[in-house]
Amino acid sequence: DAGITQSPRHKVTETGTPVTLRCHQTENHRYMYWYRQDPGHGLRLIHYSYGVKDTDKGEVSDGYSVSRSKTEDFLLTLESATSSQTSVYFCAIKGQNTEAFFGQGTRLTVV
Amino acid sequence: AQSVTQLGSHVSVSEGALVLLRCNYSSSVPPYLFWYVQYPNQGLQLLLKYTSAATLVKGINGFEAEFKKSETSFHLTKPSAHMSDAAEYFCAVTKTSYDKVIFGPGTSLSVIP
Numbered sequence: 001d002a003g004i005t006q007s008p009r010h011k012v013t014e015t016g017t018p019v020t021l022r023c024h025q026t027e028n029h030r031y032m033y034w035y036r037q038d039p040g041h042g043l044r045l046i047h048y049s050y051g052v053k054d055t056d057k058g059e060v061s062d063g064y065s066v067s068r069s070k071t072e073d074f075l076l077t078l079e080s081a082t083s084s085q086t087s088v089y090f091c092a093i094k095g096q097n098t099e100a101f102f103g104q105g106t107r108l109t110v111v
Numbered sequence: 112a113q114s115v116t117q118l119g120s121h122v123s124v125s126e127g128a129l130v131l132l133r134c135n136y137s138s139s140v141p142p143y144l145f146w147y148v149q150y151p152n153q154g155l156q157l158l159l160k161y162t163s164a165a166t167l168v169k170g171i172n173g174f175e176a177e178f179k180k181s182e183t184s185f186h187l188t189k190p191s192a193h194m195s196d197a198a199e200y201f202c203a204v205t206k207t208s209y210d211k212v213i214f215g216p217g218t219s220l221s222v223i224p
Contacts, residue, residue, distance in 0.1 A: 031209060040120070042201060042216040043155075050209070058211065090154060092212070099145055100203075100212050102154035 003027050006091050006103040013110055019078040021106050023091030025071075029101075031094040032074040034058075034066060036087040037105070043090065049074055081110045113138045113204050115215035123221040130189040132218050134176075134202030137183065144185045145203040145212070146176055155201065161185060172196070197222045 003026030013019050023032060031050055035043040035058075045058030047066040055066050063085060065077045078085055088107050092100040118133040136142060143162050147155040159170025166178040172195075176187045185202060202215040 033211065035214070040216060042117075043214040045211055045213065048211050056211075092155075094209075094212070096209055099157050099160050102147075102156075104154045 004091060004093055004101060004103040006089075006106050008106060009104065010107045011109070013081050013108070015082060015110055016080050019081050019108065021076045021089055021091075021108070023074045023076070023093075023103060025074075025093045027093055027095070027101070028071060029093040029095045029098070030071075031100075032068065033092040033094070033100065034064075034074065034076045035090045035092065036060065036085075037090060038087050046076065046089075078108075081108075083110050086110045113142065113206060113213045115202050115204050115213055117200075117202055117215040117218050119218055120216065121219045121221070123223055124192045125223050126194060127191050130174075130187070130192045130196065130220065132187040132200050132202075132220065134185045134187065134215060135183055136185065136202070136204045138204055138206060141180070142204045142206055144176075144178060145205075146170065146174070146185075146187050147201045147203060147214075148172075149199040149201065149217075151198075158187070158200075192220075192222045194222050194224065196220060 005024045007022045033048040034046040044060045049055045049068045067075045091103040094100045145160045146158040159168045161178045169175045201217045205212045
């Protein structure tokens with residue numbers, strides 16, 4: 001299995017609080033992605049990174065920010081969590097000529 | 112912009128029957144195409160990928176897919192369904208080997224004994 005670790009795996013938080021999800025890789029892959037998965041929508045891209053400190057927005061980036069200060073870590077932050085951000089969040093990594101490898105997911109519930 | 116459509120959010124087949132899951136893509140350039148499978152409460156696992164080599168691609172667990180440029184399709188098939196094939200299946204596309212990967216909405220496959 002590709003070395004990807006997401007933390008935490010489960011989190012319950014209150015509306016209006018900030019939340020940070022972490023994705024850590026041991027594969028030294030250049031590209032990292034954050035997706036959210038919701039019924040009927042598949043996986044939607046939130047943000048992605050193509051290198052340290054190089055990030056870009058995906059299709060559903062509103063309310064989210066990311067940071068990548070090291071190759072191995074990609075952080076997703078919900079500045080002020082809302083109930084619409086209750087979802088399962090997946091991190092993925094990708095090399096230059098490889099497919100995307102996925103983490104096990106983080107189930108986030110905003111109450 | 113790239114996009115992926117998967118016809119049928121839910122497909123049911125009998126055990127031993129043919130599995131056919133449909134995927135159509137839109138891309139301005141010849142794409143890279145993928146099928147992923149997701150079992151309950153797990154991440155996504157690659158089934159197979161098309162990277163402009165052979166148009167018929169064989170993957171794991173007996174699955175295969177055929178790239179048809181004229182139809183902009185990449186349908187997934189398996190000759191004989193097993194109970195263990197019940198899962199969610201996602202088709203995905205990317206323009207280049209280093210571009211972002213865009214996913215379809217997924218198809219949930221049920222296998223009836």
